[in-house]
Amino acid sequence: MESAPSAANDTTSSVPAASSRLALISKERVGAFFDAVVAISATLLVFDINIPASDGTLKVGDLIEAGHELGHWIVSFAMVALIWVEFNFVLSHSRQSDGAMLLLTLALVAALSLIPFASSLVGDHPENVLGALVFTGVMSLNGFLVIAIAALLKRKMHLHERADSHHQLALRIRGQLLVFIAVLLVCVTGVFLHRPEWGV
Numbered sequence: 001m002e003s004a005p006s007a008a009n010d011t012t013s014s015v016p017a018a019s020s021r022l023a024l025i026s027k028e029r030v031g032a033f034f035d036a037v038v039a040i041s042a043t044l045l046v047f048d049i050n051i052p053a054s055d056g057t058l059k060v061g062d063l064i065e066a067g068h069e070l071g072h073w074i075v076s077f078a079m080v081a082l083i084w085v086e087f088n089f090v091l092s093h094s095r096q097s098d099g100a101m102l103l104l105t106l107a108l109v110a111a112l113s114l115i116p117f118a119s120s121l122v123g124d125h126p127e128n129v130l131g132a133l134v135f136t137g138v139m140s141l142n143g144f145l146v147i148a149i150a151a152l153l154k155r156k157m158h159l160h161e162r163a164d165s166h167h168q169l170a171l172r173i174r175g176q177l178l179v180f181i182a183v184l185l186v187c188v189t190g191v192f193l194h195r196p197e198w199g200v
Contacts, residue, residue: 025097030105031088037109038084044116045076048123069123072135076119079183083112083142086176090150093165100152101159108145114138136187143180147173 049069087108097105118138125131153159154169162168 025102027091027094027096030097030102031091034087034091034105034109035084037112038080041112041116042077042080045073045080045119048116048120049073050123072119072123076115079139079142080112080115082179083108083146086146086172087149089172090146090153090169093161093169094153094159095161096159098156098159101149101156104145104149104152108142108149111138111141111145115142132187136184139187140180140184143176143183147176147180150176 087105094101115138118135121131122135150169150173154166154173157166160166
């Protein structure tokens with residue numbers, strides 16, 4: 001008669017233990033995975049730059065005509081680099097990642113992997129406003145997720161690496177908001193002032 005409660009206790013105690021093992025992941029593994037995705041995304045951006053020679057010989061005019069593709073590469077690479085810098089700052093203030101942090105990080109990785117697609121879409125369809133909207137949406141999603149990860153870590157003080165992590169994260173979030181709002185405004189302005197010859 002007494003074995004049933006004991007078995008039930010063993011079962012319930014094993015569930016938190018299993019979930020704990022799945023939820024807590026070292027920041028080194030998270031950082032390595034994120035760095036790999038960033039490297040692949042940055043490399044894929046280069047493949048979208050296509051500079052065809054008009055008569056078989058490369059000329060300065062060909063480079064000028066491909067200016068919008070180079071412009072998309074610059075904006076996209078800058079966004080990838082910015083996300084990498086901001087995520088690594090957040091990671092430096094974290095001892096490890098729990099379940100919620102891991103889910104948001106995976107969402108950021110997924111959004112980051114869409115940047116080459118969005119850049120290619122705008123490059124292949126420079127006169128299409130829909131492509132510019134998709135590009136703006138992808139950039140905005142990445143910015144939102146970076147801020148969300150920083151804000152979540154700021155609340156989880158048991159995951160903080162340093163004593164001043166809460167203060168440093170609060171300051172960083174303010175800066176991130178300003179930067180990503182500025183990026184969003186630039187992208188939205190590019191949509192409403194759509195000029196294919198400018199590459200936007």
